[in-house]
Amino acid sequence: MSITLTEAAADRVQSFLTNRGHGLGVRLGVKTSGCSGLAYVLEFVDDLDEDDQVFEDRGVKVIIDKKSLLYLDGTELDYGKEGLNEGFKFNNPNVTDQCGCGESFKV
Template sequence: MGVTLTEAAAKHVKNFIAKRGRGIGLRIGVRTSGCSGMAYKLEFADVLEADDLPFDSFGVTVLVDPKSLPYIDGMELDYTREGLNEGFKFNNPNVKDACGCGESFQV
């Protein structure tokens, strides 16, 4: 399955990489954190690491490390604006529970 971006998220990532002037894509993973156990980590990738699993979505390369993939496989990353707030929204079918603040999750 892999990890995908919506068209809005891909456009946002492309624009940001263009402003940065460098980058090959977006690296998505998970780390142990928060009150529910896991949190997402996002960073712009400048190089392809040996163990990266690449997925293409609307012309953007999404890189995932093999240890994170079981927790986010099938996830869609969206970029939304709601009123004055805007940001990435993680649509992860593996999440069983999330903390009230929305910063961490359980699978």
Template sequence: MSISLTEAAARHVSRYLTRRGHGIGVRLGVKTTGCSGLAYKLEYVDELAPEDVVFEDRGVKVMVDPKSLAYIDGTQLDFVREGLNEGFKFLNPNERDRCGCGESFRI
């Protein structure tokens, strides 16, 4: 089981945590929503939850709850800039389909 980050994602998370002045990493998970069924959720973490599964890549900790891990195992988190937009991109080998708006996915 693994979750990884590109260099760009690790750099962005590290810079943000430094600017915040606190935090230990990010929590990656999924929630039921949207037209395809699942959507990613990402938040900065200040302390571990007892159930967290912790991955570390490029010096950044990524926490995942056990229920989400089945859906996102093998995912690589990237940070991209496209024109005026920037944000995280999820490269999930388990995805089978995405909705037209890009907000949700199906396994």
């Protein structure tokens, strides 16, 4: 099981953590939402939970709870800019369908 980051994503997370002044890393997760069923959650982590799995890639700790790992195993987190839009992108090989707006997905 693994989670990876592109160089752009790792740089962006490191930048956020530096500006924040503290934090262990970033949490990736899923929640029930949207028309396709699941949506991604991305947040900073200050303390680990008992069931957390910790991956490290490019110097960044990525923390995932066991339930979310079932849906996110093999995912690559990317960061990019397209025109006026910028943000993180989840390249998840487990996705079988997603809604038209790209906000939710199905595994």
